[in-house]
Amino acid sequence: MGDIFANLGLGLSVAVSPGNLVFLIIGVSVGMVVGLFPGFGPAAGIAILIPMTFGLDPTTAIIMLSGIYYGAMYGGTITSILINTPGESATVASTLDGYPLARNGRAGPALVMQAVASFFGGTVGVILICAFTPALAGFAASFGPSEYFLIVVLGLLLLTTMMGDNLLKGVISALFGFAIAMVGVDAVSGAQRFTFGSPELIGGIYFVPVAIGLFGIGELLHCIHIGQHRQEVQKLSFSFMSKDFWPTIKDYTESKFTFIRGSVIGFIAGVLPGSGATIGSILAYSIEKKVAKDPEKFGQGEMRGLVAPETANNAASAGAMVPLISLGIPGSGATAVLLGALLMWGLQPGPMLIVNKPDFVWGLIASMYLGNVMLVIISIVAIPLFVKFLDVPYRLVVPVIVILCVIGTFALHSSMIETWLLAITGVVGFGMKKFGYSPAATVLALVLGAMAENTFLQSLIIGDGSLSIFISRPISLFLSCIIAGIIIMAVVLRARRGRIRRKAVADALTQVNG
Amino acid sequence: MQLLFSISFLVASLAFTLHGWTTLDVLDSLGRPGAGFFPVLIGVLLILTTGWNCIKELATRRALVNTDEQLGSDSQDEVHGLDTLVVATLIVVFLLSFKVLGSFLSMVLFCLLFLSWFNRQKLVFNLLYSLLLPAGVYLLFAVVLRAGLPAGILDFH
Known part of the structure; x- marks a missing residue:
């Protein structure tokens, strides 16, 4: 316990430097704005803004980019509550009771309560990170190549099975990411x-243009395709001076256990690779509804139905930092981009990062706590201001996104090949989004491609060419069993869904024919 | 369109595997995995999964055609294909003009073309927006972050 406070003290001494604080405020504010725009998630926000952090110290840069990540969770809920449009997939569950609350004339209390719930979830998440990160890093120190390879596979598998409807397309997306990661010089043989003789490809395909293309341009084209640019803006106005703006004491007392349950569920979902904030928030909502004595109130504008997913998605975004920092395994598209940024600055996440760079790790964790404090203040005080962003039509946001994507990509290495790669991956990303593939799995596999290859080959060499190494070590066996279990479960569930769908079609045909 | 997308994934997978197989050593001289081992393994898995996906989509397509014939499909989600194509084309024009006109002018051109299509009848606003947004981005990247942006043939940064 004493260690936790000593480590947090070290972290706070790093995070509260004036420079870090300024960029933390910029990061969380940008994150809130990023979260406000539907279809423009934290992964795209982080990827697009990476080039702007080049002149910064690595710790400051990561503090700012992480601020965008969890700031987006706060911002995404504002649109969920006010216009029933989640700005981010992790805030989908917040629409279920958030929007009915707004329709019932309780938009103000809902917005304040989501900020308080997000703060609570984020704070619990940070406390649990302090407890779990060193423990997991210590445990991971005993991991060999086979365990690391299996964790990469497990992360990708969870991402494709839990986040996407189509397992096969998720697997294709991940393999596609691995294939892109193969471009360049082989680390062993040289x-x-x-590379097709191109000197610009010798260093491999950099993940940033691909991430910006898939998440930024791809999402943008998809939003245009579904007509978001043609939608009329909904004028909304708020004043926190109004009495009706604040939640009642009853709102807080009724939700007291929801805060704790949501935070713990969210954190656990965040720690699991590939699971993340979306699953965490949906799970927290479902469990809250199950344990409630009055489940019929959920979906009608129940404050607990908003508090549960909000505490969960913020605790999950903190929880996702645990495998990222201690194992170097990201669990989502956004944390994959963060991992890429860490590698770009020469910071290799894994068990040794916390030993070799304690000031960075604890500075980042402490900054997350400070970021949550700032976000709850910004969220409440500046709600009327952030709501104004919703008055900007999407068609005027499009040039900003395209220009930032193109200029940001070119600024990386002054390379036109990378800039064209952005456009190509943008079109591919649009197709992937439209046809049910998983761009997040592609980016995750691209970032982890080198690690997957190295650990797989090392495992084969250690095992004398035999794949039995993946089941002969206890931890490897445990991980292999989980992977097999997930695949079997996904196939069984899919077959069941297919049977139900076929039966529905057959019933419809019977009705039509007679 | 979906089938075409899936087929292009299959073709790309075949090309990737074939190129890896013919240009890289799958095993080295000592019989250990070589530079081509993992790429070829990934390629084979890609061919299997994308091939299976194509077969599944063909089957789904046939089933859908049959069902639609019997049920009479008339529901189509509203999509904005032309607008998407316009934006994609404008991005290509932006990239083609990027080195030729330089970063600032190409940004201005992109904004003008985009807004003249999507924000018609607001000429003054479009002009102002097309100047102010590129100016802001230019200041941020070229002046504050000192990124080397192309000057173009007019030598206008």
Whole structure:
């Protein structure tokens, strides 16, 4: 316990430097704005803004980018509550009771309560990070290549099975990411792979243009395709001076256990690779509804139905930092981009990061706590201001996104090949989004491609070419069993869904024919 | 369109695997995995999964055609294909003009073309927006972050 406070003290001494604080405020504010725009998630926000952090110290840069990540969770809920449009997939569950609350004339209390719930979830998440990160890092120190390879596979599998409807397309997306990661020089033999003689490809395909293309341009084209640019803006206005703006004491007392349950569920979902904030928030909502004595109130504008997913998605975004920092395994598209940024600055996440760079790790964790404090203040005080962003039509946001994507990508290495790669991956990302593939799995596999290859080959060499190494070590066996279980469960569930769908079609045909 | 997308994934997977197989050593001289081992393994898995996906989509397509014939499909989600194509084309024009006109002018051109399509009848606003947004981005990247942005043939940064 004493260690936790000593480590947090060290972290706070790093995080409260004037420079870090300024960029933390910029990060969380940008994150809130990023969260406000539907279809423009934290992964795109972080990827697009990476080039702007090049002149910064690595710790400051990561503090700012992480601020965008969890700031988006706060911002995404504002649109969920006010216009029934989640700005971010992790805030989908917040629409279920958030929007009915607004319709019932309780938009103000809902917005304040979501900020308080987000703060609570984020704070619990940070406390649990302090407890779990060193423990997991210590445990992971005993991991060999086979365990690391299996964790990469597990993370990708969870991401594709839990986040997407189509397992096969998720797997294709991940394999596609691995294929892109193969471009460049082989680390062992020095042979050039898939470079086609181009000197610009010798260093491999950089993840940032691909991430910006898939998440930024791809999402943007998809939003245009579904007609978001043609939608009329809904004028909304708020004043926190109004008495009706604040939640009642009853709102707080009724939700007291929801705060704790949501935070714990969210944190656990965040720690699991590939699960993350979306699953965490949906799970927290479902459990809250199950344990409630009055479940019929949920969906009608129940404050607990908003508090549960909000505490969960913020605790999950904190929880996702645990495998990222201690194992170097991101669990989502946004944390994959964060991992790429860490690697870009020469910071190799894994068990040794906390030993070699304690000031960075604890500075980042402490900054998350400070970021949550700032966000709850910004969320409440500046709600009327952030709501004004919703008055900007999407068609005027499009040029900003495109220009930031193109200029940001070019600014990386002054490379036109990377800029064209952005456009190509943008079109591919649009197709992937439209046809049910998983761009997040592609980016995750691209970032982890080198690690997956190295650990797989090392495992084969250690096992004398035999794949039995993946079941002969206890932890490997445990991980292999989980992977097999997930695949079997996904196949069984899919077959069941298919049977139900076929039966529905057959019933419809019977009705039509006679 | 979906089938075409899936087929292009299959073709890309075949090309990737074939190129890896013919240009890289799958095993080295000692019989250990070589530079091509993992790429070829990924390629084979890609061919299997994308091939299976194509077969599944063909089957789904056939089933849908049959069902639609019997049920009479008339529901189509509203999509904005032309607008999407316009934005994609404008991005390509932006990239083509990027080196030629330089970063600032190409940004202005992109904004003008985009707004003249999507924000018609607001000429003054479009002009102002097309100047102010690129100016802000230019200041941020070229002046504050000192990124080397292209000057173009007019030598206008």
